[in-house]
Amino acid sequence: MTLQLDRIKLTNDQIAWRAAQDIADGAYVNLGIGFPEKIARFQPEGRDVIFHTENGVTGFGAAPAEGQEDWDLVNAGKKAITTKPGAAFFHHADSFAMVRGGHLDLAVLGAFQVAENGDLANWSTGKGAVPAVGGAMDLVQSAKRVAVVTDHVTKTGAPKLVDRCTMPLTGVGCITRVYTSLAVIDVVDGRFVLREKLPALSFDDLQSVTGATLNVTDPVADLAVPAL
Template sequence: MSEQRQGWTREQMAERCAFDIPNGSYVNLGIGIPELVADYVPEGRELIYHTENGLLGMGPSPAEGEGDPELINAGKKKVTLNPGAAFFHHADSFAMIRGGHIDVCVLGALQVAQNGDLANWSTGAPGAIPSVGGAMDLVAGVRTIYVITQHTTKDGTPKLVESCTFPLTGVGVVKRIYTDLAVVDAVGGHFQLVELSPGVDFDYVRERTAAPLLPIVQGD
Protein backbone atom coordinates (compact mmCIF):
# COMPACT_ATOMS: atom_id res chain seq x y z
CA MET A 1 0.00 0.00 0.00
CA SER A 2 1.30 3.41 -0.88
CA GLU A 3 0.55 6.50 1.19
CA GLN A 4 -3.17 7.04 1.54
CA ARG A 5 -4.37 9.58 -0.96
CA GLN A 6 -5.79 12.79 0.41
CA GLY A 7 -8.10 15.19 -1.35
CA TRP A 8 -10.73 15.07 -4.04
CA THR A 9 -11.84 11.91 -5.88
CA ARG A 10 -11.96 11.81 -9.69
CA GLU A 11 -15.65 12.63 -9.53
CA GLN A 12 -15.08 15.57 -7.19
CA MET A 13 -12.34 16.92 -9.45
CA ALA A 14 -14.76 16.75 -12.36
CA GLU A 15 -17.50 18.41 -10.30
CA ARG A 16 -15.19 21.23 -9.25
CA CYS A 17 -14.21 21.82 -12.89
CA ALA A 18 -17.84 21.74 -14.09
CA PHE A 19 -18.61 24.51 -11.57
CA ASP A 20 -16.30 26.88 -13.53
CA ILE A 21 -17.86 26.34 -16.98
CA PRO A 22 -20.28 29.15 -17.87
CA ASN A 23 -23.87 28.48 -18.92
CA GLY A 24 -24.29 28.14 -22.68
CA SER A 25 -20.69 27.13 -23.38
CA TYR A 26 -19.69 24.89 -26.26
CA VAL A 27 -17.41 22.36 -24.58
CA ASN A 28 -15.02 19.66 -25.73
CA LEU A 29 -14.14 17.02 -23.14
CA GLY A 30 -11.01 14.90 -23.44
CA ILE A 31 -10.83 11.19 -22.72
CA GLY A 32 -10.63 9.93 -19.10
CA ILE A 33 -11.50 12.07 -16.05
CA PRO A 34 -12.53 15.03 -18.30
CA GLU A 35 -15.43 12.89 -19.61
CA LEU A 36 -16.90 12.86 -16.07
CA VAL A 37 -17.40 16.64 -16.18
CA ALA A 38 -20.62 16.11 -18.14
CA ASP A 39 -22.13 14.28 -15.15
CA TYR A 40 -21.70 17.26 -12.80
CA VAL A 41 -23.02 20.30 -14.63
CA PRO A 42 -24.69 22.51 -11.99
CA GLU A 43 -28.46 22.71 -12.18
CA GLY A 44 -29.79 25.53 -14.33
CA ARG A 45 -26.87 25.44 -16.77
CA GLU A 46 -26.95 24.04 -20.29
CA LEU A 47 -23.72 23.07 -22.04
CA ILE A 48 -23.38 21.80 -25.59
CA TYR A 49 -20.78 19.09 -26.05
CA HIS A 50 -18.58 18.93 -29.12
CA THR A 51 -16.82 15.72 -30.05
CA GLU A 52 -14.17 16.25 -32.69
CA ASN A 53 -15.07 13.26 -34.81
CA GLY A 54 -18.09 15.24 -35.97
CA LEU A 55 -20.94 15.90 -33.53
CA LEU A 56 -22.33 18.81 -31.54
CA GLY A 57 -25.00 18.03 -28.95
CA MET A 58 -23.50 14.77 -27.75
CA GLY A 59 -25.58 13.07 -25.05
CA PRO A 60 -24.72 10.39 -22.47
CA SER A 61 -23.69 6.80 -23.21
CA PRO A 62 -26.53 4.49 -24.26
CA ALA A 63 -27.60 1.56 -22.08
CA GLU A 64 -25.33 -1.49 -22.20
CA GLY A 65 -25.84 -3.39 -25.46
CA GLU A 66 -27.66 -0.50 -27.13
CA GLY A 67 -26.54 2.32 -29.38
CA ASP A 68 -25.14 2.54 -32.89
CA PRO A 69 -21.48 1.72 -33.68
CA GLU A 70 -21.61 4.64 -36.11
CA LEU A 71 -22.69 7.09 -33.39
CA ILE A 72 -19.52 7.44 -31.32
CA ASN A 73 -17.35 10.02 -29.58
CA ALA A 74 -13.67 10.85 -30.05
CA GLY A 75 -12.81 8.05 -27.61
CA LYS A 76 -14.66 5.71 -30.02
CA LYS A 77 -17.32 4.94 -27.40
CA LYS A 78 -21.01 4.82 -28.28
CA VAL A 79 -22.95 7.96 -27.36
CA THR A 80 -26.45 9.38 -27.83
CA LEU A 81 -27.84 12.61 -29.27
CA ASN A 82 -29.33 15.51 -27.35
CA PRO A 83 -32.15 17.53 -28.94
CA GLY A 84 -30.59 20.09 -31.30
CA ALA A 85 -27.63 17.87 -32.20
CA ALA A 86 -25.77 18.29 -35.51
CA PHE A 87 -23.38 16.13 -37.54
CA PHE A 88 -20.55 17.52 -39.67
CA HIS A 89 -17.38 16.35 -41.35
CA HIS A 90 -13.90 16.41 -39.87
CA ALA A 91 -12.64 19.57 -41.57
CA ASP A 92 -15.67 21.50 -40.30
CA SER A 93 -15.21 19.99 -36.86
CA PHE A 94 -11.65 21.24 -36.67
CA ALA A 95 -12.66 24.60 -38.15
CA MET A 96 -14.86 24.91 -35.04
CA ILE A 97 -11.81 24.12 -32.90
CA ARG A 98 -9.05 26.00 -34.72
CA GLY A 99 -11.35 28.88 -35.60
CA GLY A 100 -12.05 29.68 -31.95
CA HIS A 101 -15.72 28.64 -31.91
CA ILE A 102 -15.42 26.18 -29.01
CA ASP A 103 -15.39 27.96 -25.65
CA VAL A 104 -13.89 25.45 -23.25
CA CYS A 105 -11.83 22.29 -23.55
CA VAL A 106 -10.98 20.01 -20.63
CA LEU A 107 -8.00 17.71 -21.13
CA GLY A 108 -5.86 15.26 -19.22
CA ALA A 109 -2.12 15.80 -18.78
CA LEU A 110 1.18 14.04 -18.36
CA GLN A 111 2.81 17.32 -17.31
CA VAL A 112 1.83 20.99 -17.06
CA ALA A 113 4.51 23.67 -16.75
CA GLN A 114 4.19 26.89 -14.75
CA ASN A 115 4.01 28.92 -17.98
CA GLY A 116 1.01 26.88 -19.15
CA ASP A 117 2.87 24.48 -21.44
CA LEU A 118 1.05 21.16 -21.77
CA ALA A 119 2.47 17.70 -22.46
CA ASN A 120 -0.23 15.07 -22.86
CA TRP A 121 0.39 12.96 -25.98
CA SER A 122 3.70 11.14 -25.64
CA THR A 123 6.29 10.23 -23.05
CA GLY A 124 8.82 10.02 -25.86
CA ALA A 125 9.76 6.53 -24.62
CA PRO A 126 11.54 4.27 -27.13
CA GLY A 127 9.15 1.80 -28.73
CA ALA A 128 6.10 3.97 -27.94
CA ILE A 129 3.73 4.47 -30.86
CA PRO A 130 3.41 8.25 -31.22
CA SER A 131 -0.29 9.16 -31.35
CA VAL A 132 -1.41 12.77 -31.21
CA GLY A 133 -5.07 12.82 -32.29
CA GLY A 134 -6.77 16.20 -31.89
CA ALA A 135 -5.00 17.44 -28.76
CA MET A 136 -2.67 19.88 -30.55
CA ASP A 137 -5.56 21.38 -32.52
CA LEU A 138 -7.67 21.78 -29.38
CA VAL A 139 -4.98 23.63 -27.44
CA ALA A 140 -4.17 25.81 -30.45
CA GLY A 141 -7.74 26.90 -31.03
CA VAL A 142 -10.01 26.62 -27.99
CA ARG A 143 -10.17 29.81 -25.92
CA THR A 144 -10.08 28.29 -22.44
CA ILE A 145 -8.06 25.14 -21.75
CA TYR A 146 -8.63 23.41 -18.41
CA VAL A 147 -6.67 20.37 -17.27
CA ILE A 148 -7.91 17.69 -14.87
CA THR A 149 -5.21 15.40 -13.54
CA GLN A 150 -3.92 13.73 -10.43
CA HIS A 151 -1.41 16.07 -8.78
CA THR A 152 1.33 13.42 -9.00
CA THR A 153 1.88 10.17 -10.88
CA LYS A 154 1.22 6.84 -9.13
CA ASP A 155 4.84 6.78 -7.90
CA GLY A 156 4.55 10.31 -6.48
CA THR A 157 6.33 12.24 -9.25
CA PRO A 158 4.90 15.76 -9.57
CA LYS A 159 2.99 16.53 -12.78
CA LEU A 160 3.06 20.30 -12.22
CA VAL A 161 6.60 21.25 -13.18
CA GLU A 162 8.88 24.19 -13.97
CA SER A 163 9.22 23.05 -17.57
CA CYS A 164 7.93 19.93 -19.29
CA THR A 165 10.37 17.12 -20.03
CA PHE A 166 7.89 15.21 -22.20
CA PRO A 167 7.18 16.35 -25.80
CA LEU A 168 4.85 19.36 -25.82
CA THR A 169 1.26 19.44 -27.02
CA GLY A 170 1.13 23.24 -26.93
CA VAL A 171 3.00 26.26 -25.58
CA GLY A 172 1.50 28.39 -22.81
CA VAL A 173 -2.03 27.08 -23.37
CA VAL A 174 -3.30 25.85 -19.97
CA LYS A 175 -5.30 28.31 -17.90
CA ARG A 176 -6.38 26.27 -14.87
CA ILE A 177 -5.54 22.83 -13.43
CA TYR A 178 -7.89 20.76 -11.27
CA THR A 179 -6.06 18.09 -9.29
CA ASP A 180 -6.99 15.78 -6.43
CA LEU A 181 -5.27 18.26 -4.09
CA ALA A 182 -6.01 21.72 -5.40
CA VAL A 183 -7.17 24.12 -8.07
CA VAL A 184 -4.15 25.90 -9.55
CA ASP A 185 -3.94 28.62 -12.19
CA ALA A 186 -1.02 28.96 -14.58
CA VAL A 187 -0.82 32.73 -14.75
CA GLY A 188 1.97 35.20 -15.44
CA GLY A 189 4.51 32.38 -15.71
CA HIS A 190 3.72 30.98 -12.25
CA PHE A 191 1.49 28.48 -10.53
CA GLN A 192 -1.07 30.36 -8.45
CA LEU A 193 -3.02 28.35 -5.88
CA VAL A 194 -6.75 29.06 -6.19
CA GLU A 195 -8.30 26.52 -3.83
CA LEU A 196 -7.21 23.61 -1.63
CA SER A 197 -9.23 20.42 -1.46
CA PRO A 198 -10.72 19.81 2.03
CA GLY A 199 -8.19 18.54 4.57
CA VAL A 200 -5.17 19.39 2.42
CA ASP A 201 -2.86 22.22 3.46
CA PHE A 202 -0.64 24.53 1.43
CA ASP A 203 2.66 22.84 2.38
CA TYR A 204 1.33 19.42 1.39
CA VAL A 205 0.55 20.70 -2.10
CA ARG A 206 3.76 22.71 -2.35
CA GLU A 207 5.85 19.63 -1.53
CA ARG A 208 4.15 17.77 -4.38
CA THR A 209 4.58 20.55 -6.93
CA ALA A 210 7.91 20.73 -8.78
CA ALA A 211 7.79 24.49 -9.28
CA PRO A 212 7.14 27.52 -7.07
CA LEU A 213 3.52 27.74 -5.93
CA LEU A 214 2.07 31.12 -4.99
CA PRO A 215 -0.33 31.01 -2.03
CA ILE A 216 -4.02 31.80 -2.36
CA VAL A 217 -4.68 35.48 -2.92
CA GLN A 218 -7.10 36.52 -0.15
CA GLY A 219 -10.07 38.45 -1.41
CA ASP A 220 -11.40 41.45 0.52
Protein backbone atom coordinates (compact mmCIF):
# COMPACT_ATOMS: atom_id res chain seq x y z
CA MET A 1 0.00 0.00 0.00
CA THR A 2 2.82 2.45 0.77
CA LEU A 3 4.23 2.20 -2.77
CA GLN A 4 0.76 2.65 -4.25
CA LEU A 5 0.16 5.77 -2.15
CA ASP A 6 3.47 7.23 -3.25
CA ARG A 7 2.33 6.94 -6.87
CA ILE A 8 -1.12 8.46 -6.51
CA LYS A 9 -1.00 10.85 -3.56
CA LEU A 10 -1.12 14.64 -4.01
CA THR A 11 1.97 16.79 -3.68
CA ASN A 12 2.13 19.52 -1.04
CA ASP A 13 1.50 22.11 -3.77
CA GLN A 14 -1.66 20.28 -4.82
CA ILE A 15 -2.90 20.01 -1.24
CA ALA A 16 -2.26 23.74 -0.77
CA TRP A 17 -4.10 24.48 -4.04
CA ARG A 18 -7.14 22.51 -2.87
CA ALA A 19 -7.21 24.28 0.49
CA ALA A 20 -6.96 27.68 -1.21
CA GLN A 21 -10.15 27.05 -3.19
CA ASP A 22 -12.25 27.10 -0.02
CA ILE A 23 -11.02 30.44 1.34
CA ALA A 24 -13.71 33.07 0.95
CA ASP A 25 -13.21 36.46 -0.67
CA GLY A 26 -12.35 39.06 1.98
CA ALA A 27 -11.33 36.52 4.62
CA TYR A 28 -8.60 37.30 7.15
CA VAL A 29 -6.34 34.25 7.22
CA ASN A 30 -3.25 33.15 9.13
CA LEU A 31 -1.08 30.53 7.46
CA GLY A 32 1.12 28.37 9.68
CA ILE A 33 4.88 28.19 9.25
CA GLY A 34 6.12 25.83 6.55
CA PHE A 35 3.76 23.83 4.37
CA PRO A 36 0.64 26.02 4.97
CA GLU A 37 2.51 29.07 3.65
CA LYS A 38 2.18 27.60 0.14
CA ILE A 39 -1.55 28.40 0.17
CA ALA A 40 -0.80 32.08 -0.50
CA ARG A 41 0.43 31.11 -4.00
CA PHE A 42 -2.85 29.55 -5.11
CA GLN A 43 -5.62 32.05 -4.47
CA PRO A 44 -8.31 31.89 -7.18
CA GLU A 45 -8.36 34.85 -9.52
CA GLY A 46 -10.77 37.55 -8.42
CA ARG A 47 -10.61 36.75 -4.70
CA ASP A 48 -8.98 39.16 -2.28
CA VAL A 49 -7.78 37.27 0.80
CA ILE A 50 -6.07 39.26 3.56
CA PHE A 51 -3.20 37.20 4.94
CA HIS A 52 -2.03 37.84 8.50
CA THR A 53 1.32 36.89 9.96
CA GLU A 54 1.86 36.87 13.69
CA ASN A 55 5.12 38.82 13.51
CA GLY A 56 3.08 41.88 12.51
CA VAL A 57 1.79 42.20 8.94
CA THR A 58 -1.62 42.02 7.28
CA GLY A 59 -2.11 42.13 3.54
CA PHE A 60 1.03 40.42 2.34
CA GLY A 61 1.19 38.94 -1.13
CA ALA A 62 3.12 36.31 -3.03
CA ALA A 63 6.80 35.62 -2.44
CA PRO A 64 9.13 37.92 -4.39
CA ALA A 65 11.16 36.66 -7.32
CA GLU A 66 14.55 35.24 -6.43
CA GLY A 67 17.01 38.05 -5.99
CA GLN A 68 14.25 40.62 -5.35
CA GLU A 69 13.78 39.85 -1.65
CA ASP A 70 13.58 42.66 0.90
CA TRP A 71 14.65 40.93 4.11
CA ASP A 72 12.95 43.58 6.21
CA LEU A 73 9.71 42.06 4.88
CA VAL A 74 9.29 38.51 6.18
CA ASN A 75 6.54 36.32 7.57
CA ALA A 76 6.63 34.38 10.84
CA GLY A 77 8.53 31.59 9.09
CA LYS A 78 11.28 34.06 8.08
CA LYS A 79 10.27 33.75 4.41
CA ALA A 80 10.46 36.87 2.23
CA ILE A 81 7.07 38.38 1.34
CA THR A 82 5.68 41.18 -0.77
CA THR A 83 2.95 43.57 0.31
CA LYS A 84 -0.31 44.42 -1.42
CA PRO A 85 -2.03 47.83 -1.46
CA GLY A 86 -3.51 48.46 1.99
CA ALA A 87 -1.00 46.28 3.84
CA ALA A 88 -0.35 47.23 7.45
CA PHE A 89 2.55 46.74 9.88
CA PHE A 90 2.16 46.56 13.65
CA HIS A 91 3.75 45.41 16.88
CA HIS A 92 4.00 41.70 17.64
CA ALA A 93 1.77 42.19 20.70
CA ASP A 94 -0.89 43.89 18.58
CA SER A 95 -0.74 40.98 16.16
CA PHE A 96 -1.51 38.54 18.97
CA ALA A 97 -4.28 40.85 20.19
CA MET A 98 -5.87 40.42 16.76
CA VAL A 99 -5.54 36.65 17.08
CA ARG A 100 -6.82 36.40 20.65
CA GLY A 101 -9.59 38.90 19.92
CA GLY A 102 -11.16 36.51 17.42
CA HIS A 103 -10.53 38.69 14.38
CA LEU A 104 -9.19 35.92 12.12
CA ASP A 105 -11.67 34.06 9.95
CA LEU A 106 -9.37 31.11 9.35
CA ALA A 107 -6.07 29.62 10.50
CA VAL A 108 -4.41 26.84 8.49
CA LEU A 109 -1.78 24.71 10.18
CA GLY A 110 0.27 21.58 9.60
CA ALA A 111 -0.15 18.53 11.81
CA PHE A 112 1.54 15.50 13.29
CA GLN A 113 -1.85 14.12 14.36
CA VAL A 114 -5.52 15.09 14.13
CA ALA A 115 -8.06 13.23 16.25
CA GLU A 116 -11.63 12.50 15.22
CA ASN A 117 -12.88 14.88 17.95
CA GLY A 118 -10.88 17.74 16.39
CA ASP A 119 -7.89 17.69 18.73
CA LEU A 120 -4.63 18.82 17.09
CA ALA A 121 -1.03 17.84 17.80
CA ASN A 122 1.45 19.80 15.70
CA TRP A 123 4.47 20.22 17.93
CA SER A 124 6.91 17.76 19.44
CA THR A 125 9.38 17.35 22.27
CA GLY A 126 11.27 14.70 20.28
CA LYS A 127 14.92 14.68 19.28
CA GLY A 128 15.90 17.85 17.44
CA ALA A 129 12.52 19.52 18.03
CA VAL A 130 12.07 23.02 19.41
CA PRO A 131 10.24 22.33 22.71
CA ALA A 132 7.58 25.01 22.40
CA VAL A 133 4.08 25.13 20.99
CA GLY A 134 4.45 28.75 19.84
CA GLY A 135 1.65 30.91 18.46
CA ALA A 136 -0.31 27.92 17.18
CA MET A 137 -1.83 27.51 20.64
CA ASP A 138 -3.41 30.96 20.36
CA LEU A 139 -4.46 30.52 16.74
CA VAL A 140 -6.36 27.26 17.22
CA GLN A 141 -8.38 28.59 20.14
CA SER A 142 -9.14 32.02 18.69
CA ALA A 143 -9.63 31.81 14.91
CA LYS A 144 -13.23 31.37 13.81
CA ARG A 145 -12.27 28.26 11.83
CA VAL A 146 -9.15 26.10 11.88
CA ALA A 147 -8.07 23.75 9.09
CA VAL A 148 -5.11 21.43 8.59
CA VAL A 149 -3.01 20.59 5.52
CA THR A 150 -0.98 17.40 5.82
CA ASP A 151 0.14 14.16 4.27
CA HIS A 152 -2.37 11.43 5.13
CA VAL A 153 0.30 9.24 6.72
CA THR A 154 3.74 9.69 8.24
CA LYS A 155 6.98 8.86 6.44
CA THR A 156 6.81 5.40 8.02
CA GLY A 157 3.20 4.88 6.88
CA ALA A 158 1.49 5.45 10.24
CA PRO A 159 -1.88 7.26 10.17
CA LYS A 160 -1.92 10.95 10.98
CA LEU A 161 -5.71 10.92 11.38
CA VAL A 162 -6.35 9.00 14.58
CA ASP A 163 -9.02 8.23 17.15
CA ARG A 164 -7.03 10.01 19.89
CA CYS A 165 -3.79 12.00 19.70
CA THR A 166 -0.80 10.45 21.44
CA MET A 167 1.49 13.46 20.97
CA PRO A 168 1.39 16.75 22.95
CA LEU A 169 -1.77 18.69 22.09
CA THR A 170 -1.76 22.11 20.48
CA GLY A 171 -5.50 22.53 20.90
CA VAL A 172 -8.61 20.62 21.96
CA GLY A 173 -11.57 20.14 19.62
CA CYS A 174 -10.36 22.93 17.35
CA ILE A 175 -10.09 21.42 13.85
CA THR A 176 -13.03 21.58 11.43
CA ARG A 177 -11.50 20.39 8.15
CA VAL A 178 -8.43 18.40 7.08
CA TYR A 179 -6.90 18.53 3.59
CA THR A 180 -4.64 15.51 3.09
CA SER A 181 -2.68 13.96 0.26
CA LEU A 182 -5.57 11.51 -0.25
CA ALA A 183 -8.80 13.15 0.88
CA VAL A 184 -10.76 16.09 2.26
CA ILE A 185 -12.29 15.25 5.62
CA ASP A 186 -14.47 17.28 7.98
CA VAL A 187 -14.73 16.94 11.74
CA VAL A 188 -18.43 16.84 12.62
CA ASP A 189 -19.81 16.03 16.08
CA GLY A 190 -16.65 14.18 17.08
CA ARG A 191 -16.41 12.09 13.91
CA PHE A 192 -14.40 12.17 10.70
CA VAL A 193 -16.77 12.72 7.76
CA LEU A 194 -15.32 12.03 4.31
CA ARG A 195 -16.13 14.72 1.72
CA GLU A 196 -13.67 14.03 -1.14
CA LYS A 197 -11.14 11.33 -1.99
CA LEU A 198 -8.78 10.54 -4.83
CA PRO A 199 -10.77 8.62 -7.47
CA ALA A 200 -7.93 6.08 -7.84
CA LEU A 201 -8.28 5.09 -4.18
CA SER A 202 -11.12 2.91 -2.90
CA PHE A 203 -12.93 3.76 0.31
CA ASP A 204 -11.60 0.59 1.94
CA ASP A 205 -8.01 1.43 1.00
CA LEU A 206 -8.44 4.95 2.39
CA GLN A 207 -9.92 3.56 5.59
CA SER A 208 -6.98 1.16 5.94
CA VAL A 209 -4.53 4.08 6.22
CA THR A 210 -6.75 6.13 8.53
CA GLY A 211 -6.50 5.56 12.27
CA ALA A 212 -10.17 6.26 13.03
CA THR A 213 -13.50 5.49 11.40
CA LEU A 214 -14.36 7.47 8.26
CA ASN A 215 -18.05 8.28 8.11
CA VAL A 216 -20.04 9.03 4.95
CA THR A 217 -23.17 11.17 5.22
CA ASP A 218 -23.40 12.48 1.63
CA PRO A 219 -22.05 11.35 -1.74
CA VAL A 220 -18.24 11.52 -1.71
CA ALA A 221 -16.86 13.77 -4.44
CA ASP A 222 -13.69 13.15 -6.40
CA LEU A 223 -10.67 15.03 -5.12
CA ALA A 224 -9.56 16.69 -8.36
CA VAL A 225 -6.61 19.08 -8.57
CA PRO A 226 -4.44 20.43 -11.40
CA ALA A 227 -1.02 19.02 -12.19
CA LEU A 228 1.19 21.58 -10.47
